[in-house]
Every structure is written in structure tokens, then in C-alpha cells.
Amino acid sequence: MxxxxxxxxxxxxxxxxxxxxxxxxxxxxxxxxxxxxxxxxxxxxxxxxxxxxxxxxxxxxxxxxxxxxxxxxxxxxxxxxxxxxxxxxxxxxxxxxxxxxxxxxxxxxxxxxxxxxxxxxxxxxxxxxxxxxxxxxxxxxxxxxxxxxxxxxxxxxxxxxxxxxxxxxVALEQIIRPGQEAAFWDLARAAHERWLEEEANIDEEFRQGWPFARTENFHLDKKGLTLLYGVYELGPYAMGQVQLTIPRDKLDKVVREEYLAE
Known part of the structure; x- marks a missing residue:
């Protein structure tokens, strides 16, 4: 042993x-x-x-x-x-x-x-x-x-x-402006759609098998707000840990101002 x-x-x-x-x-x-x-x-x-x-x-x-x-x-x-x-x-x-x-x-x-x-x-x-x-x-x-x-x-x-x-x-829900949760997740879904379009070999079967999901894993930087997904959450293991980014210019109305300051 x-x-x-x-x-x-x-x-x-x-x-x-x-x-x-x-x-x-x-x-x-x-x-x-x-x-x-x-x-x-x-x-x-x-x-x-x-x-x-x-x-x-x-x-x-x-x-x-x-x-x-x-x-x-x-x-x-x-x-x-x-x-x-x-x-x-x-x-x-x-x-x-x-x-x-x-x-x-x-x-x-x-x-x-x-x-x-x-x-x-x-x-x-x-x-x-x-x-x-x-x-x-x-x-x-x-x-x-x-x-x-x-x-x-x-x-x-x-x-x-x-x-x-x-x-x-700080949890994700704490940085979102009151009443803007639905708008935030609409932006996240749009980021997911952009990711699907950029990936190769994505067909309807993939879309049905790996639908959009929410995550609490986030990071804010000058590019915007990035959501992080573990392996097997949005795709197979070979795709790794997927990141979806909402551009910074889309965040002013959905994220609290104090967290957007440089």
C-alpha cells in the first residue's frame, strides 16, 4: 500500500x-x-x-x-x-x-x-x-x-x-439592481447564444442537449461581467469550463453603480 x-x-x-x-x-x-x-x-x-x-x-x-x-x-x-x-x-x-x-x-x-x-x-x-x-x-x-x-x-x-x-x-443577486433580475438573465441568454454561434459543430441536437443554465459564478472587469460554468454544465468535458461575457456597456441599467466603478 x-x-x-x-x-x-x-x-x-x-x-x-x-x-x-x-x-x-x-x-x-x-x-x-x-x-x-x-x-x-x-x-x-x-x-x-x-x-x-x-x-x-x-x-x-x-x-x-x-x-x-x-x-x-x-x-x-x-x-x-x-x-x-x-x-x-x-x-x-x-x-x-x-x-x-x-x-x-x-x-x-x-x-x-x-x-x-x-x-x-x-x-x-x-x-x-x-x-x-x-x-x-x-x-x-x-x-x-x-x-x-x-x-x-x-x-x-x-x-x-x-x-x-x-x-x-458578495453574491450575484446582491450586485443586480432591484427589479432587474429578468433583464440581467436576458443578457446572459444573449451571451450564451453568441457563444453557441461562435463554437464549431453546434447543431440543434447540441442545443437541445445542453440548454442555457444559470450560475452564481461571476467576475466583473473592464470588459464586462463574465459568468463561469463548470465542465458538463453547458457542454461536454472537452469544451472545458465555459465563460459567457455580458459587455460592460450593457451593465449600467442592471448592475449597481458601486460595483462598476473603475
Missing amino acids: PLSSNASFPVALSRVTALLALLLAAGCDNRGDETKPGKLQVRQESFELRAPDCKGEECPSVSVDYQLFENRPALNNAIREQLAQQLQGFAEEAGSPGSVAAAAEAFLQQAERAPEDTGNRWHMQGNGKLLGRSGKLVTIEIGSYAYTGGAHGIPTTHWLNWDLEAGEP
Whole structure:
């Protein structure tokens, strides 16, 4: 088996020092004024875990690399929680989200129980980075990828939108002007139609099999508002994670002004 079941798991990891540093950092954010929307100062956290008793090039592994922000403890906690939730989603028995390190440990323990011909090739990645900012709204892209056998792995991306003044997450419904929900989704449907027209080999069968759907995953930038869809939401795996963009000049009447400021 890749891992020894009677060994202390954290000690058995090849990068235990990095893991311990990550666990300590989780409780050591600098405390500052969370509501000041000034310049964001970035710091990096990362670690790599690998089954120590596994020999050869193919061994279960986890690598995580994400950005946090000085004097933004609430935002940092939200980033860690979302990343842990995504990594936890690949576990056999998904429970309440724990820490990023705990999710990584659970993944490797599950790989140990998998058949050796597949478990040795399991790997998982997690990342988080600043995607952009529009007015007081900042967007963090949190991504994960896991391979647990088969033809391909599963990528997942979440765009965490954060109000720097309020110090809290912002949902899509909160940035839409009151009474403009229907108008917003009409614009989204138009963006979907443009995407269909630009894609090759789209016929009526495809349109019927992969209809338009709503999503809460969004990002605002100078180009407009982009909606993000996971694999299998608007098309087959080969099409990847689809993005639909509503041009910025279409947003003035449907998105609140404070989120459109440069």
C-alpha cells in the first residue's frame, strides 16, 4: 500500500515542515482594518504532500499554492474555507469543510484504500489567486483539480467575490439592481447564444442537449461581467469550463453603480 496505516500520518509526509507552517499560519493573520479598500498586499502559502512509502514516479500527491492578503483575516478565512470545501469534495465521504491540510490528508488516505494500479496515480491540486478588482469588489479565483483514475481528472473553479468595504462575500443577486433580475438573465441568454454561434459543430441536437443554465459564478472587469460554468454544465468535458461575457456597456441599467466603478 502507498501509506502505512500504523504510522502517524502527518509525520509520514515528505513535507511535514511545510504542512506545520501552513497550519500555524492559518491562525496568525495580521489584524488590521478589514474595511479599508486600499491596496492589497499579497503573500503566498503553499505545500506539497506525497506518500512517503510509495516508490517510483507515480505516487499519490497533493500540491497547494494560494494567495492570501495582509490585514484581511476575514477574506483569508473565506479563501481557506472555499479551497478546503473544493478539495474536500473529492473525498469519498464528504463532511463539513475542515482545513486545507485536512482535506489534503483525507485525499491521500483515500488513495491508500484504492487499488494499487489506480491509487498510485492519484493526484490533487489546489490554488487561489487574485483575479481582479472592480470598484470595492475584489475577485479571488479558487481552483482545484483531482485525478482519481479514468480518462481524465475533474477541474473546479470558484470565483469568490468580496466587498472590501463591508468585509464580506458578495453574491450575484446582491450586485443586480432591484427589479432587474429578468433583464440581467436576458443578457446572459444573449451571451450564451453568441457563444453557441461562435463554437464549431453546434447543431440543434447540441442545443437541445445542453440548454442555457444559470450560475452564481461571476467576475466583473473592464470588459464586462463574465459568468463561469463548470465542465458538463453547458457542454461536454472537452469544451472545458465555459465563460459567457455580458459587455460592460450593457451593465449600467442592471448592475449597481458601486460595483462598476473603475
